Structures are given as structure tokens and as C-alpha cells.
Amino acid sequence: MTTILKVDNLVKNFGGLTAVSNVSLTLDNNELVALIGPNGAGKTTLFNLLTGVISPSSGAIIFHGDNGTISLNNKSATQIANLGLARTFQNIRLFSDLSVLENVLIALTNQYQESFIASIMRLPKYYHAEQQMREAALHLLKIFELDQQADQLARNLPYGIQRRLEIVRALATKPQILFLDEPAAGMNPEETADLSDLIKMIQRDFHITILLIEHDMSLVMNLAEKIYVLDQGSLLAQGTPSQIQQNSAVIKAYLGEEDDNAAN
Amino acid sequence: MKANFKYNIIWLSLMVVGFILMNTLILVGIIDSFLENMLVVIGINIILALGLNLVVGFSGQFSLGHAGFMAIGAYATAIITSEHPNTLNFYLSIIVGIIIAIIAAIIVGVPTLRLHGDYLAIATMGAAEIIRIIINNLKITNGPSGMFNIPKFASWPVVYVMVCITTIIIANFVHSRAGRAIKSVREDEIAAESLGIKTTFWKLAAFVLGAATAAVAGSLDASYLQTITPNNFGIMESISILIIVVLGGIGSLTGTFVAAIVLGVIDTALQSFGPLRMVIYSLALILIMVFKPTGLLGRYEISLPRIFARKKEAKS
Amino acid sequence: MQTFWQQLINGLSLGSIYALLALGYTMVYGIIKLINFAHGDIYMLGAFWGYYSINLWHFNFLEALLSSMIVGAASGVIIEYFAYRPLRQAPRITALITAIGVSFFLENGMSYLFGSTARDFPQVIKQVNYNFGGVLISNIQILILATAAILMVALQFIIKKTKMGTAMRAVSVDADAAELVGISLNKTISFTFAIGSALAGAAGVLIGLYYNSIDPLMGMTPGIKAFVAAVVGGIGSVPGATIGGFLIGLLETLVQSVGLSAYKDAAVYLVLIVILLILPAGILGKNIKEKV
Numbered sequence: 001m002t003t004i005l006k007v008d009n010l011v012k013n014f015g016g017l018t019a020v021s022n023v024s025l026t027l028d029n030n031e032l033v034a035l036i037g038p039n040g041a042g043k044t045t046l047f048n049l050l051t052g053v054i055s056p057s058s059g060a061i062i063f064h065g066d067n068g069t070i071s072l073n074n075k076s077a078t079q080i081a082n083l084g085l086a087r088t089f090q091n092i093r094l095f096s097d098l099s100v101l102e103n104v105l106i107a108l109t110n111q112y113q114e115s116f117i118a119s120i121m122r123l124p125k126y127y128h129a130e131q132q133m134r135e136a137a138l139h140l141l142k143i144f145e146l147d148q149q150a151d152q153l154a155r156n157l158p159y160g161i162q163r164r165l166e167i168v169r170a171l172a173t174k175p176q177i178l179f180l181d182e183p184a185a186g187m188n189p190e191e192t193a194d195l196s197d198l199i200k201m202i203q204r205d206f207h208i209t210i211l212l213i214e215h216d217m218s219l220v221m222n223l224a225e226k227i228y229v230l231d232q233g234s235l236l237a238q239g240t241p242s243q244i245q246q247n248s249a250v251i252k253a254y255l256g257e258e259d260d261n262a263a264n
Numbered sequence: 265m266k267a268n269f270k271y272n273i274i275w276l277s278l279m280v281v282g283f284i285l286m287n288t289l290i291l292v293g294i295i296d297s298f299l300e301n302m303l304v305v306i307g308i309n310i311i312l313a314l315g316l317n318l319v320v321g322f323s324g325q326f327s328l329g330h331a332g333f334m335a336i337g338a339y340a341t342a343i344i345t346s347e348h349p350n351t352l353n354f355y356l357s358i359i360v361g362i363i364i365a366i367i368a369a370i371i372v373g374v375p376t377l378r379l380h381g382d383y384l385a386i387a388t389m390g391a392a393e394i395i396r397i398i399i400n401n402l403k404i405t406n407g408p409s410g411m412f413n414i415p416k417f418a419s420w421p422v423v424y425v426m427v428c429i430t431t432i433i434i435a436n437f438v439h440s441r442a443g444r445a446i447k448s449v450r451e452d453e454i455a456a457e458s459l460g461i462k463t464t465f466w467k468l469a470a471f472v473l474g475a476a477t478a479a480v481a482g483s484l485d486a487s488y489l490q491t492i493t494p495n496n497f498g499i500m501e502s503i504s505i506l507i508i509v510v511l512g513g514i515g516s517l518t519g520t521f522v523a524a525i526v527l528g529v530i531d532t533a534l535q536s537f538g539p540l541r542m543v544i545y546s547l548a549l550i551l552i553m554v555f556k557p558t559g560l561l562g563r564y565e566i567s568l569p570r571i572f573a574r575k576k577e578a579k580s
Numbered sequence: 581m582q583t584f585w586q587q588l589i590n591g592l593s594l595g596s597i598y599a600l601l602a603l604g605y606t607m608v609y610g611i612i613k614l615i616n617f618a619h620g621d622i623y624m625l626g627a628f629w630g631y632y633s634i635n636l637w638h639f640n641f642l643e644a645l646l647s648s649m650i651v652g653a654a655s656g657v658i659i660e661y662f663a664y665r666p667l668r669q670a671p672r673i674t675a676l677i678t679a680i681g682v683s684f685f686l687e688n689g690m691s692y693l694f695g696s697t698a699r700d701f702p703q704v705i706k707q708v709n710y711n712f713g714g715v716l717i718s719n720i721q722i723l724i725l726a727t728a729a730i731l732m733v734a735l736q737f738i739i740k741k742t743k744m745g746t747a748m749r750a751v752s753v754d755a756d757a758a759e760l761v762g763i764s765l766n767k768t769i770s771f772t773f774a775i776g777s778a779l780a781g782a783a784g785v786l787i788g789l790y791y792n793s794i795d796p797l798m799g800m801t802p803g804i805k806a807f808v809a810a811v812v813g814g815i816g817s818v819p820g821a822t823i824g825g826f827l828i829g830l831l832e833t834l835v836q837s838v839g840l841s842a843y844k845d846a847a848v849y850l851v852l853i854v855i856l857l858i859l860p861a862g863i864l865g866k867n868i869k870e871k872v
Contacts, residue, residue: 044872051458053872081460089458089872095451097563098444106448107459109441119440120433126440127268133441173459326673375857381672382615386811387856389804390849397846454872499804503680510677539692546684550663553678557670 010059019045021233032210034220037230043213051087052077086175088166090182096155104137107172144168160191180212271568279428306528307423311430313508313520315477321515323470324450326385330505332392333475335497337361337482342411354417361479369475377467400494410493418487513559518566582714587837593721595829596728600783601806602821604776610752610816611772617679620803621686622777626652626784627794634702641704652781656773690796698795701788724786814865
């Protein structure tokens with residue numbers, strides 16, 4: 001297995017508060033990794049650091065992508081996305097007044113060339129590019145069974161479908177790593193089970209690395225090949241699901257006292 | 265492919281038919297010089313408001329400085345055509361106006377487009393005022409007294425063609441890859457960035473295209489009215505363009521047309537009321553906004569494919 | 581040095597009027613996020629009220645000042661009730677256009693009723709100039725500075741110490757939460773408009789005394805300048821509006837005194853843009869980052 005993302009001693013201070021403190025982790029190619037921890041542990045802050053929404057106070061984020069080894073430390077969110085790291089958001093951020101199709105088409109913006117002149121003069125090149133983008137977007141929507149809703153406004157979709165669309169939109173950027181921020185939040189057990197299959201399918205068919213934040217332990221234990229546990233900004237433990245289930249420090253952080261069956 | 269070609273031909277024919285219709289009405293005297301004047305003013309306002317709608321309605325950037333770019337076009341045409349009055353120079357002056365407006369838009373936009381909402385509005389308003397004050401103090405622009413006896417090259421056919429060209433450019437731009445990128449910035453800048461959209465670039469693109477169309481409208485305005493002063497391009501002008509955009513429906517190009525026409529007609533109809541005119545106008549504005557907060561058309565847009573689809577449905 | 585002190589005094593007098601106006605903008609913006617374009621016109625109404633009350637009913641300065649504050653407050657509350665309240669849930673740009681409509685209505689309505697020509701403001705207080713080592717200070721300038729200072733202290737007291745002030749601060753932080761704990765949104769917003777507009781009414785009488793001339797369009801330019809002052813100071817911040825007002829007043833007199841009066845407005849806008857680029861929320865404004 002080759003490493004695709006390496007995080008080294010990452011620190012983020014907000015004024016006097018240390019939200020992320022000396023976190024190191026590695027993601028391997030095509031691996032499915034979960035990041036867990038109690039509320040306020042710094043999980044989303046870590047995601048924001050990795051995807052360039054905020055920049056780290058110190059430490060290093062190294063990406064071993066298809067185009068060589070690149071430091072992500074001072075890259076903007078846009079640059080990081082273009083390097084092949086895509087994400088979803090804890091509080092869904094769809095383009096809610098645009099259609100499902102448009103949401104995906106926007107993610108394809110940088111993959112297709114369509115010159116200003118060609119589009120305002122409606123040259124054949126414009127129609128050709130539009131056709132290609134449409135096909136690519138619809139193809140992706142079909143895989144995720146959203147093609148029937150292509151012309152609906154994103155805001156009118158049911159909650160669970162909105163989450164799925166956000167994942168499709170992120171995938172449309174052809175990422176090498178996909179970050180999912182609480183994809184199962186607000187879902188019922190049935191929807192969560194579907195989501196679990198979906199994430200497995202993405203890992204298998206799209207050959208990408210996935211890092212997900214999740215509170216739903218059944219989902220995490222079922223999916224993850226490796227788990228990192230974050231508590232109060234620091235890494236508390238790491239290992240396979242079964243190792244984490246046995247880890248007394250993790251159990252303590254979650255329940256405040258030792259309990260053998262806590263994480264099940 | 266064929267269907268697309270069909271829609272383009274239909275739109276083009278509509279524009280030609282409109283042109284012939286107006287020409288005939290003028291020839292037979294139904295449209296007199298008074299009405300023609302109203303139509304030209306409406307046309308210029310449509311160009312201005314389409315450009316501002318691109319910036320405010322589609323890219324979601326609240327600009328209150330549209331009149332500044334209009335002033336640049338107006339003075340470019342006034343200065344160049346006063347010096348060497350011929351048709352070629354008139355069109356050349358439009359291009360010069362566009363180029364200067366684009367440069368000004370980049371200078372203003374690069375720093376200020378980092379600001380959001382009302383802060384951006386107040387900064388662009390300030391920038392436009394600075395442009396106006398500079399014009400007010402230059403010799404070549406004849407200072408505060410303005411320029412008069414500007415040669416008249418902008419007749420109504422010229423304005424009509426320019427309205428068509430601006431509409432084609434902006435409507436096609438909005439319905440392209442660029443237009444979608446711009447709308448994504450309006451919807452959610454953080455999400456757009458997470459998809460690799462260069463938000464700063466696309467905001468600037470909309471701002472620059474809006475400024476360029478404002479310059480064209482300014483050129484037509486100067487050449488048609490033949491008199492301009494810096495005070496024509498103050499904050500109130502920017503506001504009156506914004507009123508057209510909001511009244512029509514932010515993000516609806518069709519709405520911009522409707523609002524420009526409605527306001528133009530109301531304005532002309534109220535002329536006989538003398539000093540009460542503006543009182544009635546402002547009351548009408550307040551009432552429309554209170555009872556129709558999303559503007560006359562909301563985000564509705566005329567779309568040929570949709571109209572044809574509906575017809576087919578009705579048949580079957 | 582002498583000219584410096586002279587310009588400082590002139591700048592402070594002008595600045596205190598901008599500050600009084602800016603306070604109204606900042607309070608309204610803080611509470612309902614609306615640029616109340618009609619605010620400058622309430623100041624015009626205050627000036628006209630002063631003009632008529634002094635000429636017709638022979639009010640003295642204090643009576644004119646206090647009654648114009650009441651008139652200002654009443655018009656602010658009425659405008660909010662009819663024009664802005666129905667639009668509280670509407671897109672913000674709609675409310676802004678409505679505010680512009682109200683502004684046009686007041687300007688043109690007053691022009692229609694009272695004519696658009698400028699008129700001389702009655703000299704209710706005889707101007708006396710005092711000479712302090714070559715620096716001329718008029719009793720009117722002292723009066724303006726003193727009145728402005730008293731009003732600002734009173735405002736600070738209302739906001740910090742009274743129940744209504746606490747309600748205002750609560751609503752400006754989170755209107756929904758404030759309503760949940762039993763604060764009446766409508767009452768608080770009306771009160772904010774009343775206070776802000778009363779300050780504008782007072783500024784109208786003061787400017788009438790200072791410049792001697794009033795007309796229905798007099799609120800336009802100072803209105804926009806005062807809004808700029810509020811933004812520079814950090815919109816929503818009461819001390820910020822005061823600082824912004826004085827800053828803009830001083831800057832204008834400074835630019836004028838070095839012989840660049842043609843560019844005084846340009847200088848104001850340039851400073852506005854530069855300050856916003858360095859401090860995107862103004863001098864004392866809080867920069868709230870969107871949570872991801």
C-alpha cells in the first residue's frame with residue numbers, strides 16, 4: 001500500500017484555544033478511514049485544515065497525488081480541490097436554488113474547455129462541450145439513482161437525497177481522496193444502511209481513498225479499515241475497528257468511565 | 265443539435281421582426297419622436313440593467329457603482345466623436361469606452377470583490393464616485409459643466425441592435441459553463457471553492473462583463489442625448505439601474521426587460537403630473553416592493569424549449 | 581499651528597453632525613441589517629421642523645431641538661411601521677430598494693409641499709465668535725459639540741443601562757433567540773428607529789444653525805457620508821459610528837484646508853475603500869467568519 005496523504009504534527013490555534021494539537025496521520029491508497037471523537041474534539045477543524053478552508057498554525061500536510069508530492073499547507077480551498085481532494089459538509093451545502101443537474105455540472109467546470117467566444121456566439125464547439133458535460137453529469141447521477149430528479153431544484157429534495165447529491169457532486173470533481181463530514185447525520189437506520197453500501201461501492205468502483213467523520217458507530221465499525229480517535233484536539237488512539245473497541249482510553253473519553261461494552 | 269439551431273433561428277427572427285415592426289410604426293407615424301425617445305431611453309436602461317443583473321443577480325455581488333462605468337463609456341464617446349465626428353469613430357469610441365471600463369473594473373474589482381454584501385456595495389459606490397469626481401476635475405472632460413453638442417450617431421436602430429447584442433451576450437453567458445460557475449458563487453462560495461471553482465476569477469469576470477456593457481450604454485446615452493455632465497452619473501443613477509434589476513426580479517433577464525419597459529412607460533405617462541411625478545413614482549416603488557418582494561417576475565425566464573415542450577404536451 | 585487648531589475645531593463640528601447621523605444608521609443596521617437610506621431625509625425633516633417652529637411659534641433653541649427630536653422619532657417609527665415591517669422576511673435588497681423609495685418620497689414630497697428652493701434658517705442664537713490665540717470658535721460650534729456630546733452619552737446610557745437597551749442588544753445579536761426569551765421584536769425595533777431618528781432630527785436643527793441654509797434635498801449627501809462614517813467605524817458599533825463620524829468630518833476639512841476641496845469627497849471614499857480592505861468590518865466592527 002502506498003501512502004496518499006501524510007499529516008505531520010498538525011497544529012491549529014484559535015487565539016488561545018488549541019483546536020487541533022500535534023495530530024499526525026496517514027491515509028493509504030484506496031483505504032477507507034474513519035475519524036471519530038466526541039463533540040468538540042476538533043474533527044471538523046481537522047477537515048477544514050486538510051481541505052484548505054483554514055490554514056494550519058504549524059505542521060505539515062503532504063499529498064502524494066497523481067502529479068507528484070505536494071505540500072498542501074498554504075494552498076487555498078480551490079487549489080486543494082483542483083489537486084484531487086473533495087469533500088462534503090456537515091451542514092449540507094448544496095447550491096439549493098439550482099437544479100440537481102446544475103449542481104453536478106458546476107463540479108465539472110474545470111474539466112471541460114468552453115471559450116467565452118464559443119459560448120456567447122453559440123458555436124458548435126459550445127454545443128459539443130455542453131453535450132459532453134451533460135452526458136458525464138447524467139452518467140454519474142444515474143449510478144447514484146438521481147437521474148430522474150435531474151431537473152428538480154436541490155432544495156426540494158428529501159434530506160437523505162440531498163446528502164447523496166452532495167457526495168455525487170464531490171465525486172464529479174474526480175477526486176483521489178474524498179472527505180465525508182458526518183454523512184449519516186440525521187438519517188434513520190435504513191438510510192444509514194443504504195449509505196454504508198454506497199460508500200463501499202464508491203471505494204470499490206471509483207478506486208479512491210475515503211476519510212469520514214461519523215458519530216454512528218455501527219456505520220464506522222462496519223465500514224472503516226482504520227480508525228483515528230480524536231479527543232480535545234489530540235489523537236487519542238488509532239487502529240483497526242476491533243482494536244479501537246478494546247481501547248480503554250477511547251471508552252473513557254466517550255463514557256467518562258470504563259465499560260467493556262461501551263463502543264459496541 | 266437541430267433543436268438548438270431551431271431555437272436560435274426563432275430568437276433571431278423575433279429580433280428582426282421587432283425591428284421591422286418598429287420601423288414600420290415609425291414610418292406610418294404611430295411612433296412619434298416623443299415615443300421614439302421613450303423607446304431609446306428604455307433600450308439604454310435595458311442594457312444597463314442587464315449588465316447589473318449579471319453582477320447582482322447571477323454572481324450575487326452587490327454592486328452600487330454601475331454608473332461609474334457608464335460614465336467612462338459616455339465620456340469616451342463624447343470626447344472622441346466631438347473631436348472627429350464620423351460613424352467609424354463613433355464605433356471606435358464605444359470600443360475605447362469598453363476597454364477603459366474593463367481596466368477600471370479590474371482595478372476596482374480585484375481589491376473590493378473580497379468584500380461581501382453591503383460592504384461591497386458601499387465600496388463600489390465609493391469607487392464609482394471617485395471616477396465621477398475625477399471626470400469632474402479633468403480638463404479634457406470639460407469639468408463640472410459637462411459636454412454638449414455631442415454629434416448624434418446613436419439613432420434608435422443603433423440602440424435596438426445594441427440591445428439585441430447585449431441580450432445575446434449576457435443570456436448566452438449565463439447559460440454556459442461560466443454562467444453556472446458564477447451562479448455557484450452566488451449560491452454558496454465555500455461549497456464552490458470545495459469543487460475547485462476559482463471564485464475570485466468568476467466574480468471578477470461577471471463584474472468586468474457588467475462594466476463593459478455599462479460602458480456601451482454610456483456611449484449610446486451620450487451620443488443620443490448629445491449632452492452629458494458628471495452629475496448624470498452619480499449615486500442616484502446607479503440606484504435607478506438597481507431599481508430596474510430588483511423590480512424585475514433579481515436573476516431574471518426577462519424581468520429586467522419587463523421592469524425597464526414598465527418604468528419607462530410610467531415615467532413618460534407621469535410627465536404631465538409635473539412636480540407630483542416623483543412623489544407618485546416613489547410611492548409606486550414602495551408599494552410594488554411591499555406587495556411583490558421578489559420583483560415582478562421573481563426568477564422566471566422565457567425559455568423556448570419549455571414553451572415548445574408545453575405545446576407538445578397540450579397536443580398529446 | 582494656528583490653522584491646524586482652527587481646522588481641528590471646524591472638523592470636529594462637522595464630524596459631530598456626521599456622528600449623530602451615523603449613530604442612527606448603525607443602530608438600525610445593527611438591529612435589522614437594513615441600510616436605511618431614508619435616514620438622511622429624517623434629518624431634513626428635523627431641519628424643516630426647526631425652521632417652522634422657530635419662525636411660526638417662536639420656539640427657542642432648546643424647544644426647537646427637543647421638538648424636532650420628537651418629530652424625527654415619530655417619522656422614523658411611522659416609516660418603519662408602514663414600509664419596512666412588512667418586508668422583514670423579504671430579501672434584504674428588497675428592503676433596501678424600499679428604503680430608497682421612502683427617501684425619494686420624502687425628498688419629493690417636501691419639494692412638492694414647500695418648494696425646492698433653499699431657505700435661510702432663522703438665527704435663533706446670535707453667533708458670537710471667541711478668539712483663542714488666533715483660533716476662532718463660535719458659540720454655535722460649541723453648542724453643536726456640546727449637544728452632540730450630551731446626546732451620545734445619553735445614547736450610551738440607554739443602550740448599556742436600560743432594559744430597552746438590553747433588548748436592543750439582544751435583538752441585534754440574535755432576533756429569534758431574543759423573541760424566545762420574551763423580548764417583543766416589534767417594540768424593540770420601533771424603539772431603535774425612534775432613538776436613531778431622534779438623533780437625526782437633532783442633527784437637522786444643528787446643521788441649520790451651522791450652515792444657515794436648508795432645502796428638501798439637504799439630507800442626500802450628508803446621509804451617504806454618514807453611512808460611510810458608520811461603515812468606516814464598523815457598522816453596528818455605536819462607538820464606531822462616533823469615531824467614524826469624527827474621522828470623516830476631520831478628513832473633509834483637512835482636504836479642504838490644503839486646497840483640494842474639489843477632491844474632498846473622493847478622499848472620503850478612498851479612505852473608506854482602504855479601511856475596508858484592511859479591516860473588512862470597519863474599525864470597531866466584529867469580523868464574523870462563516871462557520872463551516
